[in-house]
Amino acid sequence: MSQPESTVEQVMGARELQRTVQRLASEILERLGEPAGFALVGVVRGGQQLAERLADAIFALEGSRPLVGSLDITLYRDDLYTGIEKPVLGQTLLPFEINGRGLVLVDDVLFTGRTVRAALDELMDYGRPRFIQLAVLVDRGHRELPIAPDFVGRRLATAKTDRVDVALGGAPELEEGVRVERRGPAGVA
Amino acid sequence: MPSQRPLRQKDLLGLRGVPREQLVRILDVAAGFRQVNERRIKKVPTLRGRTVVTAFFENSTRTRLSFELAAKRLSADTLSFSASTSSTTKGETLLDTARTLDAMRPDAVIVRHPASGAPHLLAKHFPWTVINAGDGINEHPTQALLDMLTMRDHLGDLQGRTVAIVGDVLHSRVARSNIFGLQTLGARVVVAGPGTMCPPALAELGVEVRHRIDEVVEEADVIMMLRIQRERLGRAMMSSTEEYAALYGLDERRLARAQAHTLVMHPGPINRGVEISPEVADGPRSVILEQVSNGLAVRMALMYLLLGDEGGGDAAA
Numbered sequence: 001m002s003q004p005e006s007t008v009e010q011v012m013g014a015r016e017l018q019r020t021v022q023r024l025a026s027e028i029l030e031r032l033g034e035p036a037g038f039a040l041v042g043v044v045r046g047g048q049q050l051a052e053r054l055a056d057a058i059f060a061l062e063g064s065r066p067l068v069g070s071l072d073i074t075l076y077r078d079d080l081y082t083g084i085e086k087p088v089l090g091q092t093l094l095p096f097e098i099n100g101r102g103l104v105l106v107d108d109v110l111f112t113g114r115t116v117r118a119a120l121d122e123l124m125d126y127g128r129p130r131f132i133q134l135a136v137l138v139d140r141g142h143r144e145l146p147i148a149p150d151f152v153g154r155r156l157a158t159a160k161t162d163r164v165d166v167a168l169g170g171a172p173e174l175e176e177g178v179r180v181e182r183r184g185p186a187g188v189a
Numbered sequence: 190m191p192s193q194r195p196l197r198q199k200d201l202l203g204l205r206g207v208p209r210e211q212l213v214r215i216l217d218v219a220a221g222f223r224q225v226n227e228r229r230i231k232k233v234p235t236l237r238g239r240t241v242v243t244a245f246f247e248n249s250t251r252t253r254l255s256f257e258l259a260a261k262r263l264s265a266d267t268l269s270f271s272a273s274t275s276s277t278t279k280g281e282t283l284l285d286t287a288r289t290l291d292a293m294r295p296d297a298v299i300v301r302h303p304a305s306g307a308p309h310l311l312a313k314h315f316p317w318t319v320i321n322a323g324d325g326i327n328e329h330p331t332q333a334l335l336d337m338l339t340m341r342d343h344l345g346d347l348q349g350r351t352v353a354i355v356g357d358v359l360h361s362r363v364a365r366s367n368i369f370g371l372q373t374l375g376a377r378v379v380v381a382g383p384g385t386m387c388p389p390a391l392a393e394l395g396v397e398v399r400h401r402i403d404e405v406v407e408e409a410d411v412i413m414m415l416r417i418q419r420e421r422l423g424r425a426m427m428s429s430t431e432e433y434a435a436l437y438g439l440d441e442r443r444l445a446r447a448q449a450h451t452l453v454m455h456p457g458p459i460n461r462g463v464e465i466s467p468e469v470a471d472g473p474r475s476v477i478l479e480q481v482s483n484g485l486a487v488r489m490a491l492m493y494l495l496l497g498d499e500g501g502g503d504a505a506a
Contacts, residue, residue: 075225075233075263075493083498088214089221125230 005183011156012178017137017168020153021050024135025057027151028104032133035059038102039067040135043119044090046108047071049168050137054106069094071105076118098127104151108166110136113147138178140164156180200312200319201491203328204370212373216338219483219490225262226485235493236265239296244286245322246272246302251457252322252332255481256299259488268293287311296496300324318495320488326360331491332456333366335484337374339476340411342483343452348375353405354396355437356415356464357386363456364415368394381405382437402437406447413454414439414464430463440466444474452476 012020032038035058042051048070059065072090080086105119116134123129135151140158156178158164163181167174204212225233241260243253253269260267270290283302290298297318300308305325312319323329337347344350352371358364358380368378372395380387381399391398399405406412417433439453453465453474461467470477 072221075235080235080493081496081498086218086494088217089224091221092224121234125232126228 007182009180009182010177011180012154014176017176017178020137021053022057022061024137024151024153025054025061028054028135029058029061031150032102032104035062035064035066038104039069039096040104040106041069041071041094041119041123043105043107043115044070044072044092046166046168047106048090050108050166051106053168054135067096069096071119071122073115073118073122076122078114078118092122094126098123098129100128100130103129103132104135105132106135108137108168109164110134110139110147110149110152111142111164113143113145116147117145137166137168138164154178159183199495199497200308200321201330201495202309202312202319202321204330204333204366204373205328207370207373209373209375212334212337212370215334215487215490215494216341218494219334219338219487222486222489222493223482225489226482232262232264234264236260236263236296236496239263239265239496240268240294241265241297241299241492242268242270242290242293242295243299243322244270244290244301246283246300246307247323249301249323251481252301252484253299255484256320256322256331256488259485260297260492262485263489263492265296265492268295283307283310284314287315291315291317297492316497318492318497320491320495323362325362326365327362328366328369329362330366330370331484331487332363333370334491335480335487336363336367336413336454336456337370338483338487339454339480340452342479343476344410344450346375347371350376350410351379351408352376352411352413353379353381353409354413354415355381355402355405355439356417358382358391358396358415359386359388360418361415364413365394367413368396379405379409383433402439403443403446406439406443406451409447409451411452411454412439412444412447413456414459416456416458417460417464419460430460434463438462438464438466439469441468441472444469444472447474454480457481 040051040055042048051068055065055068070093072092074087074089133150136149137153138156139149139152140156142160161183165179167176243256245253257267295317299320299322301322302324305327307324308319308321321328321330340347354364371378378396380391380396381402387398389398453469455465455477459465459470
């Protein structure tokens with residue numbers, strides 16, 4: 001089996017990423033107002049770290065921190081029984097009342113939109129939020145569902161076979177940033 | 190004994206031969222499922238459109254209910270088939286019954302049967318997932334998994350821990366599955382009971398065989414009391430339930446010799462005053478009700494892990 005050619009391109013470095021997070025935090029505040037009026041819900045795992053980072057940035061700007069929850073969407077995926085290896089569940093932790101609260105769903109990369117669909121369904125099982133908006137660090141296109149983000153860090157032109165990696169906290173050996181692995185046309189199913 | 194297949198993608202027939210990393214993975218996934226059972230809406234769409242049949246050829250209410258609730262919380266449709274209400278009482282064979290079930294296109298069949306190896310036979314002949322819910326005196330793997338999950342919650346890694354299983358180990362599929370699973374996880378298993386229930390030959394399974402309960406109580410991290418199955422035994426095995434309670438029953442006086450952290454477990458249903466006294470069953474060391482709720486999580490995890498790909502079949506196995 002021949003290895004498809006691939007190149008890795010760094011599209012965002014650590015400082016740029018931090019500035020992008022700060023801008024997203026400002027935009028969220030500008031549109032939604034007081035941090036007490038909404039909660040951030042990060043999709044496990046990449047979105048969870050981003051949600052914490054956004055909450056920190058909001059605190060730095062406003063002196064108060066929004067509530068932060070996490071959502072593991074594994075059991076709501078639409079591709080669980082199509083041959084993928086079944087993952088161990090992450091933690092869904094929503095330590096606040098969902099009913100009537102404004103939520104910002106946070107994920108690191110927006111791609112087909114299927115993860116967001118699953119997250120919306122799961123949130124609805126927890127209650128009836130006043131609204132849900134969507135914040136992502138990277139929108140890489142190729143949507144398969146009618147889903148659009150409300151807050152976008154960076155739009156990236158990618159091929160469908162590319163891989164987008166966001167390194168955010170957690171892994172000290174890896175510099176924070178966004179990398180795109182461009183895969184050659186060969187060998188892709 | 191029937192030949193054992195390791196846990197692959199399709200079935201769970203027993204714990205004998207299942208490698209450590211698979212056991213740990215099942216327990217990890219099960220631990221994650223507990224949070225679903227604490228939500229306001231205790232249901233996730235994971236198995237929507239799937240059909241899970243519980244086929245019980247032996248009476249059991251609690252195990253069947255646990256499997257059914259697990260399937261329902263994953264949004265599967267459930268059908269329950271029990272031998273007492275079915276045509277097996279009219280002489281239909283197991284395979285004929287299974288062919289009838291097969292025509293209903295189930296995705297998984299949960300089997301309990303008085304004959305050791307019955308689930309293995311079905312797993313071999315049919316494409317659906319088979320989960321063994323107890324076969325004869327062979328295995329009852331989901332009970333052992335929920336026991337191990339409960340132990341792990343309290344004791345952490347089971348490597349080097351001592352688990353004492355007390356009672357009719359010879360005829361207990363719960364004990365056998367626990368012995369296989371616990372040994373794989375590195376625990377030491379000691380069994381105790383009268384010679385008719387704990388014969389020296391059990392040592393072939395790698396366990397230590399004792400005939401006095403007091404000495405095992407002192408060294409055990411976990412004391413698992415087995416139910417004395419009056420309906421399964423003739424009179425030959427013990428002279429009276431009173432004598433059994435006096436020699437092997439777990440009461441507060443005996444339990445006072447145990448270490449401070451020692452857990453008391455029982456697979457249920459309990460015979461109060463026979464193998465376990467009411468004070469111990471309801472006491473602070475008893476984790477019997479945690480076992481029940483962990484059973485639900487373990488069964489949800491197994492259906493999540495084992496059910497096949499869309500379109501049936503086991504192409505990815």
